[in-house]
Amino acid sequence: MPELPDIAAYLSALETRVVGRRLLEVRLLSPFLLRTAQPPIALARGRTVRELRRIGKRLALGLDGDLWLVVHLMIAGRLHWRGPGAKLSGRNTLAAFDFEDGSLVLSEAGTKRRASLYVVEGQAGLDSLDPGGIEVLSSSFDAFKSALTEENRTLKRALTDPRVLSGIGNAYSDEILHAAQL
DSSP: OOOHHHHHHHHHHHHHHHTTOBEEEEEESOTTTBOOOSSOGGGGTTOBEEEEEEETTEEEEEEGGGEEEEEEOTTTEEEEEESTTOOOOSTTEEEEEEESSOEEEEEEOSSSOOOEEEEEEHHHHHHHHOOOOEETTTSOHHHHHHHHHSSOOOHHHHHHOTTTEETOOHHHHHHHHHHTTO
16 A cells, blocks of 8 residues: 555656646546545646645645645555556556646556545645644654554554554554564
């Protein structure tokens, strides 16, 4: 599952490809990918990407007019940069975000379709998708300690709870525990 380091890598790779570029079209192959009805996805068409953000384990593309496309890759979702107007084929392809220079194609391996796309407006919309965990890379030691000890639970459970720590999941919690020799 893409977690904090993976999402950060996606954001870094997308920065030069999409920021400042106009989103020509969003093509959905799976209607189940889109989890919001308002605002309509058609509003994204023709808007320029102004900013990219990470919200927990989600990628957020900020468009003109404070409209946001928020993608949650879940376990098996992946993003691929393809040529302009990339053909959408195969059972794993879910959507494409078309730009003049290329298409950002969302795919998901496996049969369970868990990846999701949300269209939200403003900071309030983004906040509604944020589980609220602290940012581990920018928090103080005291904030980190407080978050881990706020409730009585195992360390593994605290590390993987998005309401406690933002962006850490099962894979990296195992790496953290291994590095700490726990």
